Ligand code: SF4
């Protein structure tokens with residue numbers, strides 16, 4: 001690997017990880033503040049301006065807490081679980097393209113950490129890994145409630161992964177590619193995936209809610225029923241890791257659904273005009289224009305992700321938790337057959353249009 | 356006889372669930388805008404603003420004193436007896452003839468009068484039982500302490516100067 005390649009790779013990794021870790025506290029803050037606004041409360045507003053430093057105070061509190069390990073816990077898996085929880089979604093993020101390309105020093109930099117043709121499979125593999133921390137945490141901490149949470153979590157994620165996979169498959173047929181970059185360029189040329197296959201987008205949206213254990217599908221951690229589910233025995237920074245992992249998984253899921261169904265980094269309507277205006281205003285050449293475009297592509301992906309993060313919070317404070325049998329009914333009796341039918345319809349449609 | 360089926364038949368729209376979700380999301384969005392843009396909230400910003408409770412509110416105890424700052428309590432043990440939580444502990448003693456300002460009227464006095472606020476259930480029975488109107492419950496609800504020992508209040512604390520049933524602000 002060349003020096004330059006290595007450097008640009010490190011820079012991209014730093015950018016993605018930095019943005020993710022930087023967004024987490026803001027999301028946590030927004031989650032609490034937004035919840036308060038929706039419920040007619042005020043929310044955290046004491047630490048810093050508008051309570052913005054509240055996550056910092058939380059972290060400080062977490063660091064000072066006792067690092068407790070249950071006596072009969074399986075230490076290795078107990079410590080492993082939060083790490084997997086954090087690392088799996090971060091890895092999956094490495095395949096999401098966050099821009100087309102930038103030109104640095106006369107060389108092209110593809111704005112995606114890992115350029116692989118089987119990108120979507122890679123994402124699915126790491127999204128599937130998200131069930132492991134649940135099971136490991138629940139089982140290793142030797143607590144009945146944790147095991148219950150782990151059981152619920154694993155059955156839920158496994159069930160919803162099927163409909164998620166099927167709706168993804170229908171999109172793969174439309175795009176004819178596994179490569180996220182090609183998917184986005186298809187969407188730039190034609191329409192957003194959600195326009196082509198709105199039902200698939202809906203099923204995928206529901207499935208990612210289930211995959212990230214967010215309300216209304218937060219059965220693995222149902223506070224009112226099984227205390228806190230799989231992370232019941234986790235305290236201090238280990239709990240904080242789970243907490244962060246949940247938000248990073250949300251970011252990952254939002255980035256994934258924006259890439260697959262909502263045009264990914266393709267410019268939001270009106271932005272291409274802005275780009276050409278800026279380029280002509282400052283008299284940029286083709287290099288400058290490409291770079292400005294890259295910045296705006298990043299911004300448009302970020303705003304799409306932000307919208308989905310908002311949707312996560314919005315839904316959370318709108319819907320109550322499902323009962324377990326309702327959850328399974330929805331997954332197996334409704335979403336699964338419907339996404340199968342959708343797959344068939346999309347396949348026929350693609351066949352018809354490509355004939 | 357038999358069970359009565361009260362479950363309701365759902366219409367197709369209700370079964371689809373999504374319209375209902377959208378309606379719910381509309382409501383939360385409305386609330387969000389109210390909270391975010393118009394700062395509408397029902398929160399009382401506690402330490403700065405306090406909620407007004409009625410004079411009947413049963414908070415921290417106090418023992419009323421006469422103008423000469425002598426406690427009205429005669430250590431009759433009625434409150435200790437009636438207390439369901441058994442959190443009042445009185446030790447009685449004879450009042451010195453010399454500082455018995457009322458002659459024989461108050462010849463008994465509490466040597467110590469301890470109330471364990473952590474055990475107390477604030478039922479107010481002690482106040483009702485007291486023949487001397489000595490023990491009373493104030494409207495003060497801020498009784499947090501740093502240790503369990505601090506939550507056991509003694510006679511000195513109970514005899515603190517009061518403003519009716521309200522805590523004196525500057526005390
Ligand atoms: S309020 Fe009730 S529980 Fe408390 S000291 Fe008086 S009688 Fe006992």
Ligand code: SF4
Nearest residue numbers: 428429431432434485
């Ligand atoms: S009932 Fe009244 S007078 Fe009797 S011991 Fe209690 S506080 Fe004192």
